[in-house]
Amino acid sequence: MNPADPKHLAPVLEALLLASGKPLSLERLAELFEEHERPTPAQLKKALALLDKRCAESAMQLREVASGYRLQVRAEYANWVGRLWEERPQRYSRALLETLALIAYRQPITRGEIEDVRGVAVNSQIIKTLLEREWVRVVGHRDVPGRPAMFATTRAFLDHFNLKNLDELPPLAVLRDLVGEPAVQDEDEVPAALQALADASLDEEAPQPAAAPVEETSFRSLLVELDQMEQGLKTDFDDLRDSLEEQPDPV
Structure with missing residues (x-):
């Protein structure tokens, strides 16, 4: 040769x-x-x-x-190829997609900050699923009481969604156009355009514990708020290296 x-x-x-x-x-x-x-x-x-x-x-x-x-x-050709497998993939929940979107566009971000934007508590199973899927990682701890973990996306996240780097994430304005105007639908239904981005299954999230009813931010409102907060936070993945080893364990 x-x-x-x-x-x-x-x-x-x-x-x-x-x-x-x-x-x-x-x-x-x-x-x-x-x-x-x-x-x-x-x-x-x-x-x-x-x-x-x-x-x-x-x-x-x-x-x-x-x-x-x-x-x-x-x-x-996905429709035909998908027929090779008898088991149908599970669909992503709206809560998981919203959490993943917040991490992707606002990284690094803590669980508490995600909850502040969404208006509801983040199910622990969602974070666990994203970590097990290796789509998100802990990049450090916020220097505030309790030292909450800060989450960011991984190369595996980019690979799964056919992205070379974070700069290839669609602008939030484009996502809002994909979602369109809010329509009457089941509160757990995921917008079809976003569901089409997903080509693999995730574990079903565990039921949320009973809590006082809280008004949840709509997905479109979430995108608008993200757009307002968007900053030049898209970075490479060389920031980890030995930084995690140097971080003291949270008290």
Whole structure:
């Protein structure tokens, strides 16, 4: 194989990405070659560009996400591909989507701050599910009484939603347009446009304990409030490193 020739390298990369089952970075792809034939990053990118062009007329697409490159079925074929599995995926609850949206757009954010915006208590099962799913992580503790944990999103979150970085999150104005004007619907029903973004199941959240009735913020109102608070908080994921190890345990 001549690594300098994209025509030779592209099918090799295609085989690696098909077999991996997860995104592969340029560094990881290079490691899979013997040293004497190892392609350079520039050669890999040329071959990936050729592979992307070859996929243009197929049901498969090359996608770059936070963790690297992967080959995946195009979204328009999801209805047919979904029939391969008998078990239907569980739907996301409105409460979980609202919590995830707040973390994504206002990170780092504490549970108490999420509750202040939503107007209701956050079910512990929601936070547990997001942590187990590895869509959110604890990045530190707020320097206030009780030292509450601060949550932020992860690379796994970006990978799942086909995002390369946080800058690719849709503007909140776009989300408001997707949600549209509020309509009479079941309070647990998730807007169809947002549900379409989800392609994997989550555990059902546990029932909320009985509490005094509180008026809950509508999802559209939540987006409006988020839009007003939006700041340039979108960062990379190099902020963790050893910071968590240096953080003292909360009292």
